Amino acid sequence: MTDEQGILFILSGPSGVGKGTVRKELFNQITDLKYSISMTTRDRRTGEINGVDYFYKTKQEFEHLIEQNQLLEYAQYVNNYYGTPRAYVEETLAAGHDVFLEIEVQGALQVKENFPEGVFIFLFPPSLEELKNRIVDRGTESTDLVLNRLNEAKNEIKQMNAYDYVVVNDQVDVAVTKIQSIIQSEHLKRERIEQQYKKFLEDEIS
Ligand SMILES: Nc1ncnc2c1ncn2[C@@H]1O[C@H](COP(=O)(O)OP(=O)(O)OP(=O)(O)O)[C@@H](O)[C@H]1O
Numbered sequence: 001m002t003d004e005q006g007i008l009f010i011l012s013g014p015s016g017v018g019k020g021t022v023r024k025e026l027f028n029q030i031t032d033l034k035y036s037i038s039m040t041t042r043d044r045r046t047g048e049i050n051g052v053d054y055f056y057k058t059k060q061e062f063e064h065l066i067e068q069n070q071l072l073e074y075a076q077y078v079n080n081y082y083g084t085p086r087a088y089v090e091e092t093l094a095a096g097h098d099v100f101l102e103i104e105v106q107g108a109l110q111v112k113e114n115f116p117e118g119v120f121i122f123l124f125p126p127s128l129e130e131l132k133n134r135i136v137d138r139g140t141e142s143t144d145l146v147l148n149r150l151n152e153a154k155n156e157i158k159q160m161n162a163y164d165y166v167v168v169n170d171q172v173d174v175a176v177t178k179i180q181s182i183i184q185s186e187h188l189k190r191e192r193i194e195q196q197y198k199k200f201l202e203d204e205i206s
């Protein structure tokens, strides 16, 4: 057991619930958290930057990454691939930094199998009506894609029991404060376990 490894935090929840908005505000408050930039085959939206919002890949490039086992998890979500680069996450955690993933539910469940010690947070909408308004008002998807994403949302919400924490995103600042508290308490929990383990080893030697 070592206290050098960082903690992996996974934020997921339905499209449009506000994961990106909450994550960006969280990163304004906590500067020593590292964001894992995902790979995707979806088209770049206006204003998005390759290497900042995502690494944009062709389907062929993405499937090559899958074959090379370079993804910690990946999912097909509404006709596109999305995935987390394995090397960045493993190397950053090993260097002692916390890593933050913002991913959909199928991918989060894969991470849970490989990294059960991760901290899984589900961001929940105040209502389905509000979720729909947020996706529509964002204006980034066609009507068909909004409907596909809302259908996915219902399946995703059914799986929120698999998460360690559920945070309602009614007001962004309140959701951010709750996630900050989760991060702090997870650190305290691990410090206490570490101390108990060290004490156990000392007692055993003496
Ligand atoms: N608490 C909130 N109250 C009102 N509007 C919000 C709130 N949080 C986010 N929004 C708005 O909802 C829309 C969707 O937010 P955002 O893009 O962050 O969602 P997301 O979960 O990251 O979506 P996706 O999974 O599709 O990337 C944005 O227009 C954002 O400004």
Ligand SMILES: Nc1nc2c(ncn2[C@@H]2O[C@H](COP(=O)(O)O)[C@@H](O)[C@H]2O)c(=O)[nH]1
Binding pocket: 013, 014, 015, 019, 038, 039, 042, 073, 074, 075, 077, 082, 083, 084, 102, 103, 104, 105, 106, 107, 108
């Ligand atoms: N399984 C993964 N899901 C991811 C990843 N990166 C983002 N996402 C999620 O996909 C949907 C759609 O995203 P959008 O940018 O097209 O709106 C959303 O829920 C994202 O959180 C990933 O690496 N793996």
